[in-house]
């Protein structure tokens with residue numbers, strides 16, 4: 126007899142957080158584990174943002190609840206951000222702020238899905254989407270993309286997945302875990318398809334400013350007014366501003382949906398922690414040079430580590446365009462080592478090579494593993510050296 130609800134019994138723990146926790150536990154036991162698990166910048170939050178937070182605490186502003194949907198000043202800062210990076214303006218009723226993009230996503234699903242409503246999710250996809258949809262009795266409909274098409278879904282694939290229950294298409298570009306970016310033309314075709322069939326687009330743009338080597342990010346919501354009206358943008362400060370711990374996420378879109386999400390927030394967390402909201406205002410409107418320094422550091426790591434990873438026997442990797450992950454196909458590597466299950470293979474790498482990766486299984490990709498390069502170059506080089514030694518043994 127269990128005390129747990131069916132909902133929780135049917136849920137999986139986040140594999141990214143679980144992999145990171147396992148690596149930390151082994152390290153605490155004295156093992157020399159190199160962890161490339163979490164997608165979390167290894168940089169400390171920039172000083173101007175820290176100072177804004179300290180000031181908000183010391184002048185008493187951070188002591189109180191805020192409006193459930195977020196401080197008006199923060200909504201204005203998000204509007205400035207939208208003007209700068211998306212090329213359009215929004216009003217305060219089109220913006221809601223919450224405890225991380227992760228909770229924004231959950232709030233969105235709670236707000237728009239009735240039981241049985243379907244969400245099309247191209248895979249490989251970030252580990253939390255599928256479980257979040259299930260948690261609110263929605264139905265995730267995964268669409269498997271191929272490496273041959275750079276892990277991008279086509280309109281034909283989306284159309285084949287569409288039914289009269291389709292409510293939402295989830296699009297994440299640049300993608301976690303693949304690092305791929307949809308082009309303007311691809312987005313235009315997908316956006317027009319969504320408008321034509323009245324499918325809401327949930328655009329998870331959280332890696333939109335982490336793009337490398339001349340690649341460009343186009344927000345799908347910037348393509349046309351019709352597509353914009355159909356889209357809810359999800360974004361946050363975690364990745365771009367090295368602020369994972371502050372838990373700042375936001376959504377921008379249709380007033381009806383935003384107001385529904387605000388209602389959910391008012392009955393659950395009440396509001397995003399006030400001090401984080403003041404920090405976010407400074408992040409979005411203050412000096413942006415440290416952001417560019419971090420982006421360049423990620424780019425250098427990618428360009429250094431990618432060719433080294435290509436030399437690991439049995440690892441086949443497409444060079445990512447954005448985010449901070451490498452997502453090699455390890456089918457051949459598994460065959461060489463006698464594995465058929467990628468999670469077991471990832472565990473063997475952890476045990477024998479002392480390198481912690483995330484199994485592709487959690488991303489809907491049974492032939493891949495994920496390495497995060499949001500860590501320093503020495504660690505990355507040593508980790509890839511160990512992977513190579515493991516494969517050559």
Ligand code: PMP
Pocket residue numbers: 164224225226227228251297300301329331361362363369372373374
């Ligand atoms: N979306 C994607 C694609 C992510 O990789 C993450 C990683 N945490 C999130 C959303 C959530 O970010 P956060 O909750 O830290 O804002």
Ligand code: GLU
Pocket residue numbers: 139141142162163164165227251252253301
């Ligand atoms: N999104 C990051 C990752 O994929 C952080 C962990 C999580 O929230 O999943 O590693």
